[in-house]
Amino acid sequence: MVDRANRPSALNAPAAAAPGAQVDIVGEGASAKVTATLPSGESVEVLLYGATVTSWKSNGGKTENLFLSEAAAVDGSKAVRGGIPVVFPVFGPPPKSGHATSALPQHGFARTSRWEYLGKSSSEDALDGNSVKLDFGLYTSGLSEDARKAWPFDFGLVYSITLAKDSLQTVINVRNEGENSFEFQFLLHTYLKVQDISKVAVNGLLGVQYVDKVLNASTHTESNSSVTISGEVDRVYSSIPQDTTSVLEDGKPRYDVVRDNLQDTVVWNPWIEKANSIGDFQPKDGYKNMVCIEVGAVNGWQKLEKGEVFEGGQVIKSLL
């Protein structure tokens, strides 16, 4: 929990010893990013714009785990097409009218706002070896005037990204810093990189109810223990009992995505036509090299009263 008064900042954070991990701020203005590299070569890059993770390399730095479109804007001109955009306070198009998020753009403002870098901390533990945690903050005061008008609540977000040898943890802390309660949705729109989508299976969703956005938002129950992808997929699985969704390639475990205090997961692949219609999706056949596994709280709304805090996130394990 982060108190307003004790809010961490890059300036007053304790000078955490970061044995081994190299952390740098690269570039300026809207293109500024924080990069971190472990002594063993693993690395992560986080654009301050959207606090978007744009690269995560494991396996000694040899394996990129995130898909990033070749046409993705990484200059703060629009939401990043790829990596891990943060979706808050609404997922998808907001309710047409009658909800406090109704005036917001698709997926809210977190992915298009400039976050503050709050600092780093490191740990060396027996299991993971070295790891480094990077904290980012977004507060009402950091929003554009348009966003503030469209969603007039006082909030604080602290987003913590922990790079370890074979895993990346991303956790959000949402705090209501105002007088009035608010409702929100949250989602981590992770674009996982794969070699060949035709060989991908997504496990861990058997028996879970989902809304199929490709089939007129109809509701279904997943009957496959392994979900394969051979066309456009846009499904919102909700209230998932298992914590882990696994991605296999060619029958071999590739990623485990472990949810923490988040009940829902979107599985998305635009396939041919949709990829063609998305201007910043490049190359056009890049849909073969990605699958979005998006953990979140998007079924209904999370409500926070004055002073209350919500925390949720994921650990992605790269299993190569």
Ligand SMILES: O=P(O)(O)OC[C@H]1O[C@H](O)[C@H](O)[C@@H](O)[C@@H]1O
């Ligand atoms: O194009 P964007 O606003 O980034 O959204 C990309 C996709 O995000 C999610 O996966 C939604 O379920 C999809 O319906 C949407 O197309």
